[in-house]
Amino acid sequence: MSLKNLILGYLxxxxxxxxxxxxxxxxxxxxxxxxxxxxxxxxxxxxxxGLLKSTKEKSSKGPDRRVYRRTREGEKTFTDWLESDPxxxxxxxxxxxxxxxxxxxxxxxxxxxxxxxxRDRFVERLEKYKALEAAESxxxxxxxxxxxxxxxxxxxxxxxxxxxxxxxxAIGQLKQLSPGEPKHA
Amino acid sequence: MSLKNLILGYLxxxxxxxxxxxxxxxxxxxxxxxxxxxxxxxxxxxxxxGLLKSTKEKSSKGPDRRVYRRTREGEKTFTDWLESDPxxxxxxxxxxxxxxxxxxxxxxxxxxxxxxxxRDRFVERLEKYKALEAAESxxxxxxxxxxxxxxxxxxxxxxxxxxxxxxxxAIGQLKQLSPGEPKHA
DNA sequence: TGCCGCATGTAATTAGTTACATGATTTC
DNA sequence: GAAATCATGTAACTAATTACATGCGGCA
Numbered sequence: 001m002s003l004k005n006l007i008l009g010y011l012x013x014x015x016x017x018x019x020x021x022x023x024x025x026x027x028x029x030x031x032x033x034x035x036x037x038x039x040x041x042x043x044x045x046x047x048x049x050g051l052l053k054s055t056k057e058k059s060s061k062g063p064d065r066r067v068y069r070r071t072r073e074g075e076k077t078f079t080d081w082l083e084s085d086p087x088x089x090x091x092x093x094x095x096x097x098x099x100x101x102x103x104x105x106x107x108x109x110x111x112x113x114x115x116x117x118x119r120d121r122f123v124e125r126l127e128k129y130k131a132l133e134a135a136e137s138x139x140x141x142x143x144x145x146x147x148x149x150x151x152x153x154x155x156x157x158x159x160x161x162x163x164x165x166x167x168x169x170a171i172g173q174l175k176q177l178s179p180g181e182p183k184h185a
Numbered sequence: 186m187s188l189k190n191l192i193l194g195y196l197x198x199x200x201x202x203x204x205x206x207x208x209x210x211x212x213x214x215x216x217x218x219x220x221x222x223x224x225x226x227x228x229x230x231x232x233x234x235g236l237l238k239s240t241k242e243k244s245s246k247g248p249d250r251r252v253y254r255r256t257r258e259g260e261k262t263f264t265d266w267l268e269s270d271p272x273x274x275x276x277x278x279x280x281x282x283x284x285x286x287x288x289x290x291x292x293x294x295x296x297x298x299x300x301x302x303x304r305d306r307f308v309e310r311l312e313k314y315k316a317l318e319a320a321e322s323x324x325x326x327x328x329x330x331x332x333x334x335x336x337x338x339x340x341x342x343x344x345x346x347x348x349x350x351x352x353x354x355a356i357g358q359l360k361q362l363s364p365g366e367p368k369h370a
Numbered sequence: 371t372g373c374c375g376c377a378t379g380t381a382a383t384t385a386g387t388t389a390c391a392t393g394a395t396t397t398c
Numbered sequence: 399g400a401a402a403t404c405a406t407g408t409a410a411c412t413a414a415t416t417a418c419a420t421g422c423g424g425c426a
């Protein structure tokens with residue numbers, strides 16, 4: 001339900017699907033991924049619903065641009081959403097499902113490999129976000145407009161840190177168990 | 186992609202859609218939600234793919250049961266998945282999108298309300314998981330088979346704790362700012 | 371002039387949610 | 399025998415992913 005609202009948010013000024021996709025990539029990519037195909041089809045659906053109006057405009061390069069504007073109704077929908085209780089999505093981590101079934105096989109080696117794999121990818125992400133965070137904080141001193149964006153990044157960082165610690169603890173516990181018998185020796 | 190593998194996992198023994206839905210609810214509900222309608226349609230699709238075979242059986246109560254069994258191919262698919270690198274899904278937290286746009290309005294009161302709302306619901310969840318964890322640990326002492334299930338629960342708990350701390354820090358920072366001006370007084 | 375990249379999309383498929391339909395059995 | 403509930407689904411819809419299509423301008 002929120003891609004709709006993201007789009008409305010970015011349409012404070014008139015913009016094309018391409019513009020919106022770029023805005024999302026630039027300022028929200030770590031917290032909201034959207035394919036252009038999804039953006040375009042959402043835009044069409046929203047126009048049909050009366051939340052947007054579009055006009056065709058000549059482009060200086062490439063084909064004509066379809067430029068969207070919010071209607072009064074679109075603006076209302078957006079401000080209502082800003083005030084509404086956030087939805088807590090149900091995250092499905094497939095690694096947990098894998099662990100669930102590995103608990104029967106009791107193959108520690110396979111489990112350790114699995115956990116190390118996820119951990120490494122979490123670490124990779126974390127480093128990317130930390131770099132972003134550093135860049136943000138340099139920028140914020142000059143522009144002073146990024147307080148909330150920093151908060152968002154901070155949440156991603158903390159979540160990843162908690163998960164990396166979890167991976168490491170789990171790997172550590174596995175190492176201490178006798179092979180083939182996860183709990184009782 | 187993983188509901189398919191969850192189903193295959195639960196089909197170690199023959200079971201109906203209803204059985205599988207119940208298994209998921211009982212042992213995985215905090216990490217994987219699935220509606221029965223989704224389970225049933227997935228089962229049909231998987232049979233068409235050749236991963237399962239079904240037979241109709243008389244039930245002692247209610248209508249006939251359609252009982253599914255894994256084919257050789259289904260078993261292979263499942264064990265391959267167990268060994269495969271887990272997918273890291275892209276979690277979309279709509280509260281972050283809301284924050285992103287609130288960063289322009291600079292309405293601290295609204296933002297604080299938003300954050301307190303999410304925090305309270307995180308706390309609620311955390312308490313539920315903690316209770317589950319306590320129940321698990323009592324059980325594990327007797328049965329000794331739940332090591333990995335405990336790990337899974339532990340991940341949820343740690344993630345929630347990190348997020349609750351984040352909410353509280355964010356709320357604290359907001360309180361210290363002069364109203365209407367989030368960063369520079 | 372041919373192809374690279376920008377800008378705009380369509381189509382097909384998979385995943386998941388919400389709402390409803392239906393038949394049988396148990397319980398009151 | 400009516401109501402609850404168990405068991406099995408269908409239909410319609412929203413969300414998201416993947417793969418492909420096309421037109422136009424600039425540049426080598």
